[in-house]
Amino acid sequence: xxxxxxxSLTLLLGGARSGKSRHAETLIEQLAPPWRYIxxxxxxxxxxxxxxxxxxxxxxxxWRTLEAPIDLPGALAGQPEGEPVLVDCLTVWLTNVMLSGxxxxxxxxxxxxxxxxxxxxxxxxxxxxxxxxxxxxxxARRFRDEAGRxxxxxxxxxxxxxxxxxxxxxxxxx
Amino acid sequence: xxxxxxxSLTLLLGGARSGKSRHAETLIEQLAPPWRYIxxxxxxxxxxxxxxxxxxxxxxxxWRTLEAPIDLPGALAGQPEGEPVLVDCLTVWLTNVMLSGxxxxxxxxxxxxxxxxxxxxxxxxxxxxxxxxxxxxxxARRFRDEAGRxxxxxxxxxxxxxxxxxxxxxxxxx
Amino acid sequence: xxxxxxxSLTLLLGGARSGKSRHAETLIEQLAPPWRYIxxxxxxxxxxxxxxxxxxxxxxxxWRTLEAPIDLPGALAGQPEGEPVLVDCLTVWLTNVMLSGxxxxxxxxxxxxxxxxxxxxxxxxxxxxxxxxxxxxxxARRFRDEAGRxxxxxxxxxxxxxxxxxxxxxxxxx
Numbered sequence: 001x002x003x004x005x006x007x008s009l010t011l012l013l014g015g016a017r018s019g020k021s022r023h024a025e026t027l028i029e030q031l032a033p034p035w036r037y038i039x040x041x042x043x044x045x046x047x048x049x050x051x052x053x054x055x056x057x058x059x060x061x062x063w064r065t066l067e068a069p070i071d072l073p074g075a076l077a078g079q080p081e082g083e084p085v086l087v088d089c090l091t092v093w094l095t096n097v098m099l100s101g102x103x104x105x106x107x108x109x110x111x112x113x114x115x116x117x118x119x120x121x122x123x124x125x126x127x128x129x130x131x132x133x134x135x136x137x138x139x140a141r142r143f144r145d146e147a148g149r150x151x152x153x154x155x156x157x158x159x160x161x162x163x164x165x166x167x168x169x170x171x172x173x174x
Numbered sequence: 175x176x177x178x179x180x181x182s183l184t185l186l187l188g189g190a191r192s193g194k195s196r197h198a199e200t201l202i203e204q205l206a207p208p209w210r211y212i213x214x215x216x217x218x219x220x221x222x223x224x225x226x227x228x229x230x231x232x233x234x235x236x237w238r239t240l241e242a243p244i245d246l247p248g249a250l251a252g253q254p255e256g257e258p259v260l261v262d263c264l265t266v267w268l269t270n271v272m273l274s275g276x277x278x279x280x281x282x283x284x285x286x287x288x289x290x291x292x293x294x295x296x297x298x299x300x301x302x303x304x305x306x307x308x309x310x311x312x313x314a315r316r317f318r319d320e321a322g323r324x325x326x327x328x329x330x331x332x333x334x335x336x337x338x339x340x341x342x343x344x345x346x347x348x
Numbered sequence: 349x350x351x352x353x354x355x356s357l358t359l360l361l362g363g364a365r366s367g368k369s370r371h372a373e374t375l376i377e378q379l380a381p382p383w384r385y386i387x388x389x390x391x392x393x394x395x396x397x398x399x400x401x402x403x404x405x406x407x408x409x410x411w412r413t414l415e416a417p418i419d420l421p422g423a424l425a426g427q428p429e430g431e432p433v434l435v436d437c438l439t440v441w442l443t444n445v446m447l448s449g450x451x452x453x454x455x456x457x458x459x460x461x462x463x464x465x466x467x468x469x470x471x472x473x474x475x476x477x478x479x480x481x482x483x484x485x486x487x488a489r490r491f492r493d494e495a496g497r498x499x500x501x502x503x504x505x506x507x508x509x510x511x512x513x514x515x516x517x518x519x520x521x522x
């Protein structure tokens with residue numbers, strides 16, 4: 001695949017059920033397998049377990065799944081050269097980091113440092129969460145701010161940024 | 175109008191007060207009347223009555239209004255060949271279906287089957303609701319997921335998809 | 349700068365932490381200083397004070413700041429001819445107007461009248477708040493409607509409209 005597997009970073013942004021994960025899978029499956037899937041969600045309740053099962057069912061052979069709810073930078077740093085990787089998703093990782101009590105700024109810097117030098121064609125999914133009414137509680141407002149800042153930081157270093165709505169991609173960059 | 179009234183499906187997506195209904199009206203009024211308006215909202219309280227009255231006031235002669243809060247597939251199947259139709263909106267229809275206790279998957283399949291074979295130039299309005307913070311309650315999360323899935327399914331079969339923001343259309347497809 | 353400082357109106361729309369203020373600052377700093385910054389936020393609590401301080405820190409020399417939480421039309425009407433002005437933001441101004449008990453329709457008409465005849469290159473930032481789940485309470489729903497209507501009215505008279513996501517601009521008009 002030569003050039004197709006050269007290091008590059010693609011960010012796929014969108015709302016809930018906007019088709020961003022599926023679109024990322026479609027893009028990555030155009031490259032040669034194996035495809036690495038780094039899941040950040042933890043199956044801590046039935047609803048989450050059902051969502052994760054739904055995602056795993058959709059992906060078929062050729063995929064290798066790895067969980068990294070908190071140490072996403074470490075998981076990315078350990079990926080082999082030239083391999084396509086899908087991270088799904090940054091926003092859940094940020095939630096996990098905030099809930100763990102870790103310092104968000106430090107964690108984000110660590111992630112950005114790794115994403116700045118992708119070792120293969122990397123695809124990163126993130127939620128846009130700032131387009132509704134201002135949330136009532138301060139924690140939700142802080143989360144919204146942090147998620148927006150993280151999205152901006154990743155978009156700034158990505159070679160390509162897509163915004164998904166109703167399963168359709170809109171190219172914002174690249 | 176010949177070709178202008180040929181079967182086709184246009185999806186107009188957008189947030190609350192994004193101008194999607196008005197833009198749909200503008201597009202349909204470029205075709206020859208009569209124009210059929212299928213309303214899915216039910217006037218169950220004063221706020222809703224005021225919203226509906228506001229919409230009806232805006233539309234003038236040439237429009238024929240029909241209410242279909244639940245049986246939207248049936249209402250669409252009964253439309254005459256070659257007539258322009260505006261459905262406003264899918265998201266309220268989905269709410270009605272969920273509140274009625276009907277099976278969402280079955281209802282959605284029925285709707286998609288009808289939309290796949292439009293009998294004239296059909297325009298369908300839907301809300302994008304997934305770009306805010308994750309809702310606190312499980313029902314709202316489920317609604318958000320169902321609305322997103324419905325939008326994806328309709329976008330996949332539409333010939334044209336527009337995203338509206340501040341009254342301005344952005345072409346996502348077509 | 350000649351033409352670069354001719355009267356014109358640019359609207360920058362986006363969600364929370366979408367980079368819209370920063371992008372507006374980048375655009376205006378391409379013109380000759382001084383640059384006028386009209387802030388609509390009032391520092392009524394610590395969280396708001398921190399946000400305002402963060403914004404002021406980011407802007408450097410060359411900026412002149414003015415507060416106009418309610419009388420934004422008056423503040424704009426008093427701006428000198430040919431001077432670049434940034435209004436940040438319309439949505440907070442709308443909140444202030446609603447909380448003050450003033451008539452929203454009257455206030456909005458007054459603002460639109462001034463924005464229709466910009467005296468220099470004016471840049472106006474506003475939040476898109478209608479892309480989440482319908483809010484539980486009636487006041488939030490009304491705010492969401494009013495904010496959407498205001499955005500449509502400003503977009504209709506602006507020469508250029510940008511939608512920001514993750515710091516990246518998408519041109520909707522102009």
